[in-house]
Amino acid sequence: MREGEMGSKGGSSGGSSRGRTRVGRYELGRTIGEGTFAKVKFATNLDTSHNVAVKILDKDNVLKHKMIAQIKREISTMKLIRHPNVIRLYEVMASRTKIYIVLEFVNGGELFDKIASKGRLKEDEARKYFQQLINAVDYCHSRGVFHRDLKPENLLLDAKGVLKVSDFGLSALAQQVREDGLLHTTCGTPNYVAPEVINNKGYDGAKADLWSCGVILFVLMAGYLPFEDANLMSLYKKIYKANFACPPWFSTSAKNLIQRILDPNHSTRITIDEVIQNEWFKKGYKPPIFEESDINIDDIDAVFDHSVHPGNLVVERPEEQLMAPSSPVAMNAFELIATSQGLNLGTLFEKQMGLVKRETRFTSKTPALEIISKIEATAIPLGFGVKKSNYKMKLQGEKSGRKGQLAVATEIFEVAPSLYMVEVRKTKGDTLEFHKFYKNLSTALKDIIWKTGEEIKEEEVVRS
Incomplete structure (x- = not known):
């Protein structure tokens, strides 16, 4: 389709x-x-x-x-x-x-879903995705744009398996470079961030992005992170010293390239131009084909201008009944298929726990109002406040965790007569704490759960 x-x-x-x-x-x-x-x-x-x-x-x-x-x-x-x-x-x-x-x-799921199912990618497949990643990053740099937060959850695949880099929320335009020619904002995800970024003494955005690409290539081929430690300071020490070892199944040429990318000395680190000329990288390489066009960004200020003429504003038109609906919103087959293809905007790769998702789901044949009552009865003893609106719920943790209070949103959809899909997703807090919460929730709801998200996804794969 x-x-x-x-x-x-x-x-x-x-x-x-x-x-x-x-x-x-x-x-x-x-x-x-x-x-x-x-x-x-x-x-x-x-x-x-x-x-x-x-x-x-x-x-x-x-x-x-x-x-x-x-x-x-x-x-x-x-x-x-x-x-x-x-x-x-x-x-x-x-x-x-x-x-x-x-x-x-983009409805092809995340690149790292492949690692979740295969454990790691073969070298030729990893190289193909790495080539596309480098193509994207090199182009961004040519336009004066540095991503600064390249990590697994920002790498998506389209329906044809083409890699797409997403989320430029932490990117920096060239105008933000100071007089010393360096960026000065510390950001990114610790396991993927370059040592000079952690040092907070200014860094070259292009070289920092390339370091992150090197970590991603390592993970694709190894199935685990090169730098990992539960203690943040110990993790930083490993990154500063580039203290990692390539597994024995890496080819010699792949090892050499990764070691040149993960060089803690940014002044001697390989450049993207040199990566593109590397013999390992060039194998089967296909340069990208795209259109060049002049793009004007002057109109963006108007979006934030409160004095903008009303005629230039879009109109929000809710198409819903004024009274509370008598049943959950129906989800059609096409949205359900998109869901099954891995449309979870954001996952976190963790060696100890495989792929921990920020969103999960289950189906149930239990009436929707009863599902809501059971979720509420389970969440309150776990220390969550509950707010309900129609067939949506917001669960707010009362205790502060590793990244503040955990907040969870749930929504019920009708996918067939007397069959409901319940989405449970983290909106705030730590992903691993959400994983633990969902495990407790699903255990308490085992009597009403018909199929889990993984079982739904497996069925769609078989049907396709």
Whole structure:
């Protein structure tokens, strides 16, 4: 099934659009990702029938937390990039209260789902994805854009298996480089970050990105991280010294390249140009084909301008009943298939626990209201406050964990008569703590769970 074909039917849900919202030409569907400052929804362009992902930000929240500069940077960055291995930003819209960033919808899952199923990739397959990653990063650097947070959950695959780099929220445009020619913001994910970034004395964004690419290549081929330690300071010491060892199944040429990329001395570290000329890298290499175009980003200020003419604002039109719905929103087969293909925006690769997901699901034949009651009865003794709205719940942990209080969102969808799918996803807090919470929840709900997310996914694979 091609993306356009799926999108042509994805706008209707069991003959009713109850629970949906129209924004401009887009019909918004289910939430596929959620964070502190943004929510990402599956959507359909009603003019073209193509599926997209819409990132939604609340204007007041952006202003309150002084996030305007960062959000503008993210939008500007994405608008500058037109490359087959980078998630495309189609357009930006604003209503009176919200900002909508319309992005390419990628439904092939995450690259690291492959490691979850295979353990590690063969060298030729790892090289193919590494070539696409380097193509994307090299192009971004040529446009004056540094990603600064390259990691597994930012590497997605489209339906054809083409790698797409996502999430430029921590990227830095060339204008942010100081007079010393260096960037000075410490960011990124510890296991993937270059030693000079941790040092906080300024760093070359291109060389820091390449280090992260080297860590990713190692993980693809090894199935585990080169630098890992439960103690953060011990982890940093390993990174400073590049204290790692390649497993015996790496070829000599692959080992040599990785060692040159993971050189703790940034001044002697290999450059991207040198990587592209490396004999191991060049094997089967296909240069990217893409269109060059002049892109104007002057219009972005208008999105944040409160004095903008009302005629230039999009209109939010909720298409739902005023009274509380008598049943959960129906999820059609096309959205269900997209879900089964790994549409979890964000996972964290951990050697000890395999692939720990920030979102999971199960199906149940138990009536929806009874499911809600059982989740509430389970969550409260586990130390969670519960807020309910129709067939959605927000569970807020009362105790602070490794990354603050754990917050969990659940939503119930009707996928067939008397068959419901329950999504459970982390919205705040630590991923491993969420994994532990879900394990406790699913144990308590074992009498009503019909099939887990993995079983649903396995069935879809068999059918396809």
